[in-house]
Amino acid sequence: MIKKVINPLLIAATAMLLTTSSFAGGDPKAQEHVFDIKPKKVADGVYCMFGAIEMPTADNAGFMSNSCYIKTSDSWVVWDTGATYKFAKAVYTEMQKIADLPVNTIIFSHEHDDHWLGSGFYKEKFGSKLIGTKIVNERYKPGHEPETRMFQILNPIDVEGTKITPMDESYDDGKVFKLGGVTMEYISLGQAHSEDDFMLYLPEKKVILTADVVMNGRITSNRNGLVMGQLKALDLIKSKDWNVCVPGHGFNTSKTAIDESVKYFTQMKDQILAALDNDVEATEINEVVTLPDFKDKGLYDVLNSNNVSRSYGEFEMMD
Numbered sequence: 001m002i003k004k005v006i007n008p009l010l011i012a013a014t015a016m017l018l019t020t021s022s023f024a025g026g027d028p029k030a031q032e033h034v035f036d037i038k039p040k041k042v043a044d045g046v047y048c049m050f051g052a053i054e055m056p057t058a059d060n061a062g063f064m065s066n067s068c069y070i071k072t073s074d075s076w077v078v079w080d081t082g083a084t085y086k087f088a089k090a091v092y093t094e095m096q097k098i099a100d101l102p103v104n105t106i107i108f109s110h111e112h113d114d115h116w117l118g119s120g121f122y123k124e125k126f127g128s129k130l131i132g133t134k135i136v137n138e139r140y141k142p143g144h145e146p147e148t149r150m151f152q153i154l155n156p157i158d159v160e161g162t163k164i165t166p167m168d169e170s171y172d173d174g175k176v177f178k179l180g181g182v183t184m185e186y187i188s189l190g191q192a193h194s195e196d197d198f199m200l201y202l203p204e205k206k207v208i209l210t211a212d213v214v215m216n217g218r219i220t221s222n223r224n225g226l227v228m229g230q231l232k233a234l235d236l237i238k239s240k241d242w243n244v245c246v247p248g249h250g251f252n253t254s255k256t257a258i259d260e261s262v263k264y265f266t267q268m269k270d271q272i273l274a275a276l277d278n279d280v281e282a283t284e285i286n287e288v289v290t291l292p293d294f295k296d297k298g299l300y301d302v303l304n305s306n307n308v309s310r311s312y313g314e315f316e317m318m319d
């Protein structure tokens with residue numbers, strides 16, 4: 001049996017991060033960030049924006065996650081909006097040049113704010129329907145924007161206009177949509193990368209949009225996830241027929257897009273289980289399990305040891 005893992009060390013670390021970054025909160029005198037948006041066509045009628053392989057910073061203005069537009073007969077359907085109103089607006093401006101369509105529906109992968117906090121732009125402009133995990137509505141209340149990670153980190157001018165906008169619909173078990181002639185399977189992955197993850201599969205296009213259960217070129221943040229949930233989600237992705245897989249972070253969308261994630265979580269599991277067999281204590285786990293195959297990947301120094309500590313807690317609790 002796998003239980004939801006709450007790691008007190010990580011909660012403390014997150015609280016510290018929030019406290020320290022609230023001193024920063026970006027530079028009130030900073031100039032507005034100018035986004036370099038180049039939509040990349042990954043399949044017929046599917047375009048994606050690929051963010052930097054970085055944590056959110058004032059310099060990248062939150063453009064460090066991937067989002068996509070899917071063309072239907074009468075609308076764009078957006079998969080994750082990115083982190084801010086201004087980012088969403090900059091993306092729409094570029095996408096409108098490709099096809100001047102409204103955005104009727106937005107489907108979200110999970111509750112991490114770099115993926116959805118830009119939604120207010122579309123709500124304001126089109127009254128778009130927002131579909132995503134109910135956790136967003138439970139945890140984020142309109143008017144509490146300053147408590148979000150983006151408001152803590154980005155420059156004030158770059159979060160201007162950004163509003164917490166509640167989800168209109170949630171489907172715990174997923175749902176199959178046919179929107180403007182395009183089939184979209186919105187698939188629940190349970191607790192994998194976050195506490196409630198979803199992916200979007202476009203069977204006619206053989207495209208799978210996995211968001212953060214797949215990352216490449218960088219280390220993931222497993223702060224709310226589970227190794228076993230990740231491995232299960234990755235197996236489900238493998239079982240689908242796709243030619244293009246768009247990760248939540250990273251640039252590789254080919255047949256090898258998921259390989260790094262599979263390898264990372266498989267090694268994590270094997271090495272932590274071996275350490276537990278050898279009675280390695282929580283306080284020593286970061287000396288024993290370092291996942292050296294990944295040390296040259298982006299954000300290894302920032303995220304890997306926290307991932308290992310949290311995963312130790314997960315396997316320690318398993319029987």
Ligand SMILES: [Zn+2]
Nearest residue numbers: 112193194212
């Ligand atoms: Zn995430």
